[in-house]
Amino acid sequence: MKYIIVGLGNFGASLGKKLTSQGNEVIGVDSKMEKVDLLKEHLSHTICLDATDEFTVSGLPLSDTDVVVVAIGEDKGANIMATALLKNLKVKRLISRAIDGLHEKVLNAIGVNDIVHPEEESAERWAKKLSLKGVIDSFELNDDYSIMEVHVPEKFDQKNIREIDIRKVYNLLVLTTIANTEIKSTVGKTRNITKVKGVAGADDILYKDGILVIYGSNKDIKRFLNEY
Numbered sequence: 001m002k003y004i005i006v007g008l009g010n011f012g013a014s015l016g017k018k019l020t021s022q023g024n025e026v027i028g029v030d031s032k033m034e035k036v037d038l039l040k041e042h043l044s045h046t047i048c049l050d051a052t053d054e055f056t057v058s059g060l061p062l063s064d065t066d067v068v069v070v071a072i073g074e075d076k077g078a079n080i081m082a083t084a085l086l087k088n089l090k091v092k093r094l095i096s097r098a099i100d101g102l103h104e105k106v107l108n109a110i111g112v113n114d115i116v117h118p119e120e121e122s123a124e125r126w127a128k129k130l131s132l133k134g135v136i137d138s139f140e141l142n143d144d145y146s147i148m149e150v151h152v153p154e155k156f157d158q159k160n161i162r163e164i165d166i167r168k169v170y171n172l173l174v175l176t177t178i179a180n181t182e183i184k185s186t187v188g189k190t191r192n193i194t195k196v197k198g199v200a201g202a203d204d205i206l207y208k209d210g211i212l213v214i215y216g217s218n219k220d221i222k223r224f225l226n227e228y
Helices: 010-021 033-039 076-088 101-110 123-131 166-170 218-227
Strands: 002-006 025-030 045-048 067-070 094-097 114-116 135-140 145-151 173-184 190-199 211-217
Touching (some): 002 010, 010 025, 010 033, 025 033, 033 045, 067 076, 145 218, 166 173, 211 218
Parallel strands (some): 002 025, 002 067, 067 094, 094 114
Antiparallel strands (some): 135 145, 173 190, 173 211
């Protein structure tokens, strides 16, 4: 996949290096030449430019990029301006960093739904969420093993855990399942609620709009996700 990361501070640099190490093409962008030079050997490409300038930003290969991440953290104004500009340029998927609650509200008002909080979420977790299709969230136990929330593959719809035999086929454990339920309020609005089902049992039925919480090696999890 192809990524553009705008802002090469601690979070942006860490995310860029992790995504690059996973075999993705990453363009790192920053307005400070020293940060660009520092990462030119670690990312696919690095560019020094002002991400709040429409003319220069429109020159980036946005139409060929799968995900653009605005990781600017030092300057909330620059973050918001760059995010609004990229939103107007209609990138395929836009993720922006929020510094505080008010900042997040402004990003929501712009229409950005994917928001990252680096103070709470690591670059490692976001690298997994971005590079492995189907991952909702992850918790890394060490360099080799993780617990992940993943979408139930459509192939498993209305099958029980015994039938899919994920332990034998993929060497993974299903720890629990999470159901997504749509409810309607008294004024007619709908919203989704999630319900954790408890410790998974062999007879638990899976549904395609649900979530699996699995444990295993990163290698086996990646094989499972790549297949489905």
